[in-house]
Amino acid sequence: MKPIIAVTMGDPSSIGAELSVKAMARKDIYENCKPLIVGDFSVMEEAKALLGMDDIRLNPIQDVKDAVFTHGTIDVYDMKLIKGSDIQFGEIKALYGDAAFQYVVKAIELAKTGEVDATVTNAISKESINLAGHHFAGHTEIYAHYTETKDYAMMLVHNNLRVVHVSTHVSLREACDRVKKERVLKCIELANEACRMIGIEEPTVAVAGLNPHAGENGMFGHEEIEEIIPAIEEAKSKNIKVEGPVPPDTVFPKALGGWYDVVVVMYHDQGHIPLKTVGFVYDKDLNKWKAVEGVNITLGLPIIRVSVDHGTAFDQAGKGTASEISLVNSIQYAIEFSRNKK
Incomplete structure (x- = not known):
């Protein structure tokens, strides 16, 4: 039907x-x-x-x-x-x-x-x-x-690049405060389930860090140590194939290269900017958009x-x-x- x-x-x-x-x-x-x-x-x-x-x-x-x-x-x-x-x-x-x-x-x-x-x-x-x-x-x-x-997340998709957001339409200050173990874990689970629903039998989930260099072992922030890594470890205990925290400036080239099926990102622009960079293409010579592509899926x-x-x-x-x-x-x-x- x-x-x-x-x-x-x-x-x-x-x-x-x-x-x-x-x-x-x-x-x-x-x-x-x-x-x-x-x-x-x-x-x-x-x-x-x-x-x-x-x-x-x-x-x-x-x-x-x-x-x-x-x-x-x-x-x-x-x-x-x-x-x-x-x-x-x-x-x-x-x-x-x-x-x-x-x-x-x-x-x-x-x-x-x-x-x-x-x-x-x-x-x-x-x-x-x-x-x-x-x-x-x-x-x-x-x-x-x-x-x-109550437990939902936004997933953006353009071809094989997929991102799931821990937070979306809040200030950057509030977004940092929302990086909590329970929320990160829920987004990992939703990302894994979504990939399975579109036919990826054993998805690999990457989790981006919040801070530069994913915190550099606490030098640039403690969210990775206190919230993100514990969420990743619990997801692994549930047999989810997950890696991270991956530095935000390298996780997307790896995802585009096929290392990961989906990336869990910590806030709105961390996910939207890379996806729209590849999905939105402007032709300066023609003075028009050649492509404005991408899909937004609400998970949960x-x-x-x-x-x-x-x-x-x-x-x-x-x-x-x-x-x-x-x-x-x-x-x-x-x-x-x-x-x-x-």
Whole structure:
């Protein structure tokens, strides 16, 4: 059976609707899953017209049972929150933030009730959703709240580079304080499980140090000795193949070279910078992005959530030039996770 994948449309003034139309226009998506967009039919209509895809039909629904799941027709779970003709691209507004938030909550609801097998999210504006009164740092925290999940982690993926974060959307000062044995151990376990779910039978997990040179035996900090190494030793006692702490400035070249299947990192930028360095490619001569690729997977949830690893790209919204590859890759990961979870 093909899994049903709910794809949120993202911020209405972003590239989300354009990417959704482009991705749903691909036949290979329908060969492997049953996708539907959770968003606004009116906004999707405007995006379809913008892209000149007259051969694509939109099917507005209010119940998953009414979806046709046929290539050439995009099923849209119509939330009826925004008029497409009123959209001002690239604008930060509470109206747009609330709509984007409601799309996410609906997708979570559909997954929790079993009406869909997995969810994929387009980008939201954190500023807009907070203006709308929804005080969350991002998708990950929304999913954790609405699924009542305490132990979760973000995994970013680009090809064979995978990173799992001990902390994400907190200050660097707070991130250092969050490096605790129990949290590091949980992230090692989640990273190991995630790799197995995508078909890596015996994953090798690397754990990055927090400090330069992984602390240099306490010369540059004690977190490695007091928190990270004890977590690694306990993970080993659970038969997890794990190495570290590896100095942060060498762990990623090793991972790219195939030494490790996944890297547990201590904070947001420690993982995001290397992944986006390889996944985001800008062509100076052409004055445009050649690639904006990467996938974000929330681990530890009772439902499956995969996301594009790029933002709203307000500067590209309404131009029809943004690439759908990250969204397509996200859907493919959602398919794989949903099949293995079953």
